[in-house]
Amino acid sequence: MSSRPGTTGATTTVAASAEHATGAAGASGTTPERPVIATARGLVKTYGRGEATVRALDGVDVDLERGRLTAIMGPSGSGKSTLMHCLAGLDSPTVGTVVVDGETVSAMSERRLTRLRRTRIGFVFQSFNLVPTLTAEENIVLPLAVARRPVDREWFDRVVDAVGLRPRLGHRPAELSGGQQQRVACARALVSRPAVVFADEPTGNLDSRAAAEVLGFLRSSVDDLGQSVAMVTHDPTAASYAHRVLFLADGRLVTELRDPTPQAVLDTLGALTPAASAGAHPADPAHEPAGVR
Numbered sequence: 316m317s318s319r320p321g322t323t324g325a326t327t328t329v330a331a332s333a334e335h336a337t338g339a340a341g342a343s344g345t346t347p348e349r350p351v352i353a354t355a356r357g358l359v360k361t362y363g364r365g366e367a368t369v370r371a372l373d374g375v376d377v378d379l380e381r382g383r384l385t386a387i388m389g390p391s392g393s394g395k396s397t398l399m400h401c402l403a404g405l406d407s408p409t410v411g412t413v414v415v416d417g418e419t420v421s422a423m424s425e426r427r428l429t430r431l432r433r434t435r436i437g438f439v440f441q442s443f444n445l446v447p448t449l450t451a452e453e454n455i456v457l458p459l460a461v462a463r464r465p466v467d468r469e470w471f472d473r474v475v476d477a478v479g480l481r482p483r484l485g486h487r488p489a490e491l492s493g494g495q496q497q498r499v500a501c502a503r504a505l506v507s508r509p510a511v512v513f514a515d516e517p518t519g520n521l522d523s524r525a526a527a528e529v530l531g532f533l534r535s536s537v538d539d540l541g542q543s544v545a546m547v548t549h550d551p552t553a554a555s556y557a558h559r560v561l562f563l564a565d566g567r568l569v570t571e572l573r574d575p576t577p578q579a580v581l582d583t584l585g586a587l588t589p590a591a592s593a594g595a596h597p598a599d600p601a602h603e604p605a606g607v608r
């Protein structure tokens with residue numbers, strides 16, 4: 316796969332402010348470089364009550380750009396999955412608003428949410444979540460069958476060719492490698508031409524070669540097919556396939572990189588988790604990205 320992006324790794328300070336919370340400007344302290352596909356404003360998510368309350372999200376403002384691959388990173392427990400679940404309508408914020416493709420997800424009834432998730436949002440999970448008794452092709456078109464929508468054969472063919480699965484369409488998941496299974500899951504996420512695909516650790520169960528295939532496909536689904544993708548990952552190499560990487564710490568968006576290198580991602584993560592990075596980086600203040608607390 317050669318689609319890994321550039322080498323600049325520019326860091327932008329993220330400064331939440333009242334101005335940004337109104338939605339007048341980009342949440343990252345910069346105007347988004349492209350039209351926005353999903354927006355969160357003032358997201359707070361708490362779990363539990365009283366002394367046991369956990370503030371998983373602590374006032375997140377973010378814009379996901381249309382036609383871009385965005386990675387979400389941060390230390391364990393920083394709120395990555397919670398943010399993605401709130402953006403995807405799988406969980407509801409305690410406070411704040413989420414808008415996906417012009418629809419206010421955070422105010423929707425469960426019924427409308429279900430329809431939105433079926434028709435406008437694609438999902439890729441770490442564990443593939445394929446139906447073992449169905450072939451690759453049947454798995455790919457399953458969301459359309461469930462939603463009783465016709466298959467757009469031309470789009471199906473483009474997706475299947477992009478993901479390199481044509482010779483495997485008649486195989487069941489058990490007859491496919493892990494990387495092939497995840498590519499089936501990616502094709503399934505894209506077959507309904509969703510507004511945005513959310514991928515939660517899509518390469519967490521794959522070896523590095525299979526991971527590269529899946530990441531290359533996710534990137535080309537953006538560059539060649541015009542999709543918008545957001546993925547949570549712990550892996551700096553995976554994140555380097557993204558156009559943009561958002562970093563969370565303690566439930567807040569603290570910094571971002573555009574066109575990152577794996578090293579730039581590693582350095583930024585290291586500054587967020589000093590103990591973990593003690594051996595990996597010199598204690599050089601120049602390595603510390605702006606905006607990291």
Ligand SMILES: Nc1ncnc2c1ncn2[C@@H]1O[C@H](COP(=O)(O)OP(=O)(O)OP(=O)(O)O)[C@@H](O)[C@H]1O
Pocket residue numbers: 362363369370371389390391392393394395396397398
């Ligand atoms: N259902 C829940 N009930 C209580 N606390 C929760 C729940 N879900 C998440 N949390 C807490 O919220 C915080 C953020 O969790 P989240 O899973 O979003 O973090 P993460 O960055 O995705 O972590 P990881 O990288 O370890 O997967 C953590 O402190 C977590 O323990």
